[in-house]
Amino acid sequence: MSAAHARRTAADFVSASRIAALMVKEMIQMRRDRLTFAMIIGVPILQLVLFGYAINMDPKRLPTLVVAADNGPVVRTVLAGMQASGYFDVRVGLATEREVEAAMAAGTVTYAITFPPGFERDFVRGDRPQLLVEADATDPAATSNALGALQPILESAFRPELVGPLAARAPSALPVDLVVQRRYNPEGITSHNIVPGLLGTILTMTTILMTALALTRERERGTLENLMAMPATPLEIMIGKVVPYIGLGFVQVAVILVCARLLFAVPMAGSFPLLLAATLLFIAANVTLGYTFSTVARTQMQAMQMTFFWFLPSILLSGFMFPFRGMPVWAQWVGEVFPLTHYLRIVRAIMLKGSGLADLAPQIWPLAAFWLAVGTLALLRYRRTLD
Amino acid sequence: MSDETVVAIKGLTKRFGEKTVVDAVDLEVRRGEIVGFLGPNGSGKTTTIRMICGLLRPDAGEGTALGFDIRTQSERIKREVGYMTQRFSFYEDLTIRENLDFVARLYALPDRRRAVDATLDRLGLKTRQNQLAGALSGGWKQRLALAASIMHAPKVLLLDEPTAGVDPLARREFWDEIHALAEDGLTVLVSTHYMDEAERCHRIVYIAYGRIVARGTVGEVIAQSGLSTYVVTGREVAAVARAVRGAPGVAQVALFGSALHVVGTDDGLLGAAVDAAAEGRDVTTARGETSLEDVFIRLMDVARADDPSNRPEAAA
Ligand SMILES: Nc1ncnc2c1ncn2[C@@H]1O[C@H](COP(=O)(O)OP(=O)(O)O)[C@@H](O)[C@H]1O
Ligand SMILES: [Mg+2]
Numbered sequence: 001m002s003a004a005h006a007r008r009t010a011a012d013f014v015s016a017s018r019i020a021a022l023m024v025k026e027m028i029q030m031r032r033d034r035l036t037f038a039m040i041i042g043v044p045i046l047q048l049v050l051f052g053y054a055i056n057m058d059p060k061r062l063p064t065l066v067v068a069a070d071n072g073p074v075v076r077t078v079l080a081g082m083q084a085s086g087y088f089d090v091r092v093g094l095a096t097e098r099e100v101e102a103a104m105a106a107g108t109v110t111y112a113i114t115f116p117p118g119f120e121r122d123f124v125r126g127d128r129p130q131l132l133v134e135a136d137a138t139d140p141a142a143t144s145n146a147l148g149a150l151q152p153i154l155e156s157a158f159r160p161e162l163v164g165p166l167a168a169r170a171p172s173a174l175p176v177d178l179v180v181q182r183r184y185n186p187e188g189i190t191s192h193n194i195v196p197g198l199l200g201t202i203l204t205m206t207t208i209l210m211t212a213l214a215l216t217r218e219r220e221r222g223t224l225e226n227l228m229a230m231p232a233t234p235l236e237i238m239i240g241k242v243v244p245y246i247g248l249g250f251v252q253v254a255v256i257l258v259c260a261r262l263l264f265a266v267p268m269a270g271s272f273p274l275l276l277a278a279t280l281l282f283i284a285a286n287v288t289l290g291y292t293f294s295t296v297a298r299t300q301m302q303a304m305q306m307t308f309f310w311f312l313p314s315i316l317l318s319g320f321m322f323p324f325r326g327m328p329v330w331a332q333w334v335g336e337v338f339p340l341t342h343y344l345r346i347v348r349a350i351m352l353k354g355s356g357l358a359d360l361a362p363q364i365w366p367l368a369a370f371w372l373a374v375g376t377l378a379l380l381r382y383r384r385t386l387d
Numbered sequence: 388m389s390d391e392t393v394v395a396i397k398g399l400t401k402r403f404g405e406k407t408v409v410d411a412v413d414l415e416v417r418r419g420e421i422v423g424f425l426g427p428n429g430s431g432k433t434t435t436i437r438m439i440c441g442l443l444r445p446d447a448g449e450g451t452a453l454g455f456d457i458r459t460q461s462e463r464i465k466r467e468v469g470y471m472t473q474r475f476s477f478y479e480d481l482t483i484r485e486n487l488d489f490v491a492r493l494y495a496l497p498d499r500r501r502a503v504d505a506t507l508d509r510l511g512l513k514t515r516q517n518q519l520a521g522a523l524s525g526g527w528k529q530r531l532a533l534a535a536s537i538m539h540a541p542k543v544l545l546l547d548e549p550t551a552g553v554d555p556l557a558r559r560e561f562w563d564e565i566h567a568l569a570e571d572g573l574t575v576l577v578s579t580h581y582m583d584e585a586e587r588c589h590r591i592v593y594i595a596y597g598r599i600v601a602r603g604t605v606g607e608v609i610a611q612s613g614l615s616t617y618v619v620t621g622r623e624v625a626a627v628a629r630a631v632r633g634a635p636g637v638a639q640v641a642l643f644g645s646a647l648h649v650v651g652t653d654d655g656l657l658g659a660a661v662d663a664a665a666e667g668r669d670v671t672t673a674r675g676e677t678s679l680e681d682v683f684i685r686l687m688d689v690a691r692a693d694d695p696s697n698r699p700e701a702a703a
Pocket of ligand 1: 403408426427428432433435
């Protein structure tokens, strides 16, 4: 054996030509796979429109139970104002607190408004009586608009009442002490909170799935044997497989961000380049995870199952579905593992709060660490032979 | 052809679980030679070829291909060897040209366009270059696979049942191409179970149940078998066939049209058995040429009897 044979050059490990070969091939295949491509573009739009309009959809005539101890002119004015706004379908009843509780739990009413005993008297006296509004906030998106409308309704309802000696109070605060209780969902996620969340979940689903299928498809079709018989190293194969899907992920990002902007006017408080950089890291971590799945799975079916097993806890424990701080501590610890958890915080922070890199470091390093770990795992798992 | 050994393996063994699929195989292929690798289905041909090009790790034995160790230097071997898999394994959703382009990039061929064009021309694929590989018939797929495996100018070509499911004309053209390549110095190891293809090889190696049971030129293998053959023709061959079957000295009885081939290992016993069966019947008997197929069937029978997993006590 000559020395030249024994010596290895850098080109033995990573060759631009070989990576280009794999990437070009993957992109042609992607382009030919019309159905998948349509899904990649269509799913985010569909989800955004569905979720997005569920948020912005202004639900009207929500069933409202009124508990009024007295039924004087002020109460009647308030109720008339609420009814006129269209948001509330007011059903006056002499309900007890227990009945309110039961109706709320059963979901038959969305709001319960309680005028405490002596409301009328206290109001006239100028004692700012309490007006309790309970809202079923399990679907906060549906209730928040109506709640937002409440304040102006009350203002305009009270203004004509304030004549004579009471008129002096007109410019000041509301003559009642409005107490709003959002039941069941203390965090009260808003629409702008959900669109960034969708960005993360859609990317998680599609990028992991696409790459998880990439290698198993080659195994099932028999093309892997051919690929392995040619001089491509595991690292090159991984890069060649993963990079095109990062590109595909960014196509989705573009679709989602444009929709978020045009349809829902989601603000962009922070740095756009920072958002893109964080997104790159997040997508890279996901496609590498998908690739790791495909080194483990024997069939496309298994790859798909593994993706779903990952996806479910991701959306449940990342803070997308439930408020993160509302979860038990152990679940929070588990949640910290998922890239989606960190990405959601990053996106919300950048888009809504305008946070900078320094603020986000605690979320960025876990993403980077996750990426490195799964990348290493994939290279270790990759079988160089058919054994 | 030269004396330079290109592939040399010794004692190569592969087990899948309990089963020894390739059992101490020795094999040598010299430069410019076309070696036919024959054997029934499941005898270990594909497994052996995969070990030579580094796709499977041998459990025992050693070997070199082009001077590189098959166990430790498979990355080197992959660059100098062309391997055509048994099952078509190029991308069906890529065109012929895109597939070749992919291969050319993977091997980092200089002047990729020219290399692809030259390969397309050489195998007559030019007019179909923009067809999707998945839409091609068996013969064209095989041509594409051959084109892709020779494009990087390998020194050794490993072909695993390249002509399975291909029509006779395409097969003949394929073999003409293989011979042309061998004349240019390419070394070829080709597995097949077509007898006519075996006869187009310089040398054949016969494997059964993971063991090599015969090797040499076609003539040598027939001679080594020690088989004699009688050919019986006439109106009553069917009756003769019934009579000789199972007689002492008779190993195989087969009808080819109206001619009956009776094959045995002991020439004396065989002659006596044939004469006895032909006695008083309207047939003529003559000594015939033993065919390669007769030899292979005999080799398979013997190997089956020798294989431990086929013994009755092993099965029980
Ligand atoms: N990956 C594998 N795992 C288990 N058994 C295998 C594997 N590959 C091949 N075999 C078995 O090894 C034997 C030889 O197979 P193979 O080398 O493909 O034979 P051939 O190519 O001569 O038809 C067969 O019995 C086959 O079932
Ligand atoms: Mg085979």
